[in-house]
Amino acid sequence: MLMMKVFVRRSPHARRKRWSNIVSKMLVLVLTVVFLFGTGLDPIDANKAGGSRLQSWMEHMGDTRDAKDLLDKQFHLSEQESAPIPTRSITNEFANPAIAVKESVPSSSKVVYLTFDDGPSKHTADVLDILKREKVKATFFVLGKQVKENPELLKRIDAEGHAIGNHSYNHAYKKLYSDFRNFWQQIRDTGQAIKEVVGYEPRLVRAPGGTYLNFDKQYFELLSQAGYIVHDWHVDSGDSKRANVPKSEIMKSIRAGARLPHTVVLMHDSAGHGETVKALPDIINFYRDKGYTFEIMTSDLEPVQFKVATRKRWERKAVSQAWIDQHVKAVDVRGEKQPERQGEQRPEKRPEKQPQKHFDNQKESSMRFKATTEVGMLNLQPGQYKRIQQNTYIPARILTTHLDGEIIINDHSSPIELHFKQGTITVNRTTGDAVWQVGKNERERLTWKGIEESGVLWIPLRPVLDTITIPLLKHEFIPLELGKIDA
Ligand SMILES: [Zn+2]
Secondary structure (H helix, E strand, O other): OHHHHHHHOOOHHHHHHHHHHHHHHHHHHHHHHHHHHOOOOOHHHHHHHHHHHHHHHHHHOOOOOHHHHHHHHHHHHHHOOOOOOOOOOOOHHHHHHHHOOOOOOOHHHOEEEEEEEOOOOOOHHHHHHHHHHHOOOOEEEEOHHHHHHOHHHHHHHHHOOOEEEEOOOOOOHHHHHHOHHHHHHHHHHHHHHHHHHHOOOOOEEOOOOOOOOOOOHHHHHHHHHOOOEEOOOOEEOOOOOOOOOOHHHHHHHHHHOOOOOEEEEEEEOOOOOHHHHHHHHHHHHHHHHOOOEEOOOOOOOOOOOOOOOOOOOOOOOOOOHHHHHHHHOOOOHHHOOOOOOOOOOOOOOOOOOOOOOOOOHHHHOOEEEEEEEOOEEEEEOOOOOEEEOOEEEEEHHHHHHHOOOEEEOOOOOOOEEEEEOOEEEEEOOOOOEEEEEEOOOEEEEEEEEOEEEOOEEEEEHHHHHHHOOOOEEEEEEEEOOHHHOOO
């Protein structure tokens, strides 16, 4: 109807233009449907197929009513010609194949992070045996309750060089998401329980059921303020859709999952996941065949986070500033010394300490990078950021400007000084070594190096923000436009 109205008022030329516009829009829509749901299905079947996949995903999150709604949203999105795919959204699962990295990306840069949630349990020893045999490292997001029951298994996880993350104390959604204060208490209690066993509190946190529809902005912000790093996932193995999902179905989900340069895979090692244990050797082989190496998640890895839902699943009030001042302000887990894994024997090549000048240009050239700190938003175009291993480097000048700081370059031989309200970072121009200084005496050698290239000093965003204690509240890579994505 609207279209007809438009036609009446337009010249033949404009009409042709309008038609080509519509045709290109439809092309984008069709391509999107193909990207999102695989090949050859007609839209109605694709809709059904996508719906059931989404349904399974939602079932894992305990909400079967949401799938249709989300799917509608997804189609709505694809109708907009240049709508960016929100990289932090739940639709990620489906959008990812569209931005999946091609097999031509050098194998050495492809990393998969295997993660196991809800343990440690009776299956954890079997998982650890397989990982040891395959010489693969993984990350375990543990429950405080399970740690209390199986401290020796947590010790073993740590001793064998795997990473540990915090997955709340008892996983009870209603408790955790009806009030942030409950979530906070469970994270603190679990952190303590872990610390009692392995001697440190991990910064990594995974929300039970994932953050989508569960977290709001305040959950993200307060956890980030205290130095916790929240991670969702890219690929759901589907092992938790219902009880005893068979190995064949788990493998199907893995094969259908996104394969990004850095891919985070969700699995479970809690009771009732014997099939996950059976599937694990095949999962490892699958990623190995695709040229992936296996690494543990560390605190300098860019977190995978679903976007904050506009819709509400939980009724709750925001916590008060007084409560924040009393509870959150007192905590900073950034100071927790995380275990040094560098020296461990590793099956695959470890990245050298000095960042290689290998930039993942293929992905960068088609993505914008958006980062939000408490000061505001940084919106970087391709060329204004570089992905080096697991970090996003940006020009020092952009960050000092953003934080109202100052960059001072005296001459070629003196270090570059980055002045912030909180202190000063100096970067040696020959070695790239960085030193943090607060006041006159307090000096700290930083673990990252700056890279000077054609007169621009590049620094890694997250570690630098960590140093000057400014939380990185949110970050995302956004495809420039849907139409540009290469099938
Ligand atoms: Zn869980």
